[in-house]
Amino acid sequence: MTTARGRYAKGRQRREQILDTALEVFATGGFHASSTKEIARRVGVSEPTLFHYFGSKQALLVAVLQARDERSAAARAEPGSGPEALLETVRDNGSEPGLVRLYAVTSAEATDPGHAAHDWFARRYDRLRTALAAELEPGAGPGADPGADPGAGAAPAGELTPDRVARLLLAAADGLQVQWLLDRPPGGAPVAPADPADPADPGGFDMAADLRALVAALVPPR
Missing domain, CATH: 1.10.357.10 (Tetracycline Repressor, domain 2)
Incomplete structure (x- = not known):
């Protein structure tokens, strides 16, 4: 029974x-x-x-x-890890072009308020941005509150607030993945990596390395 x-x-x-x-x-x-x-x-x-x-x-x-x-790595991130979880997620996505394409196409279509995934993507971006911005706050660490909204209020033009940097990094991550998809040959066949010593770079360039360079430029050393 x-x-x-x-x-x-x-x-x-x-x-x-x-x-x-x-x-x-x-x-x-x-x-x-x-x-x-x-x-x-x-x-x-x-x-x-x-x-x-x-x-x-x-x-x-x-x-x-x-x-x-x-x-994903972002969901498993430990408090205080900063942008590392985002970098790890982008690096992991390099082995899953079909999944990256599914996210890219669906996120674009979901900008229509009537799309079934519209609310989910809106909440996802808000959650990722808020959590990453909290990690980027000066002195952020294991005690940081990921539920806080460090981006409350408009930032002065040109000021790199944690909220603005978080938004830029998420936009760069998505944009790099779209470029990576477009860089692949028809049919998705592997191409020679930009760095022959790095066999984990199937798209012709290293998305995670590019994003890490942007992190280094935007995020002050701890």
């Missing part, structure tokens, strides 16, 4: 299986070209069962992005 706890565990396991499979399908074929029927087939369930867990294809996309985001 299956207990309620057993059914819950099985349902949770099935949900995770759907998310993992959907991520693979969306990252490989793109959101619009991928079908929920194919995702359901790979998982081994019917399409109605898939929609039992996720009410629509758009809702599944948001859940996929959120689940993947929660596993």
Whole structure:
């Protein structure tokens, strides 16, 4: 006899299986070209069962992005790490061009207030900016409050406040990843790295190194 706890565990396991499979399908074929029927087939369930867990294809996309985001280096960052978690995330993304493309395309489409992922992306950017700005505050460390908003109020033109630097770094990270995608040859085949000694640079240039150079220029040494 299956207990309620057993059914819950099985349902949770099935949900995770759907998310993992959907991520693979969306990252490989793109959101619009991928079908929920194919995702359901790979998982081994019917399409109605898939929609039992996720009410629509758009809702599944948001859940996929959120689940993947929660596993990123930025989400695992320890207090006091500063921009290092962002740098690590960008470096890790170098091995997942399909995922980077999925984020880039969806974030652009989500600027439409009617898009299913609009609110999620808006909250995500606000959360990342606020947390990074708190880490960049002078004297920030393990005791810093990531829930505080150091960017309250307009900063004078030209002043590099923690909030402004955080916004610039996030914008640079996203922009570098788009350039990296465009730098790849048709079909996504690997190209020779900019640094032959660094085999982990499949896009022709090192996104994390470029971002680190910007961090060095904008963030005073601790």
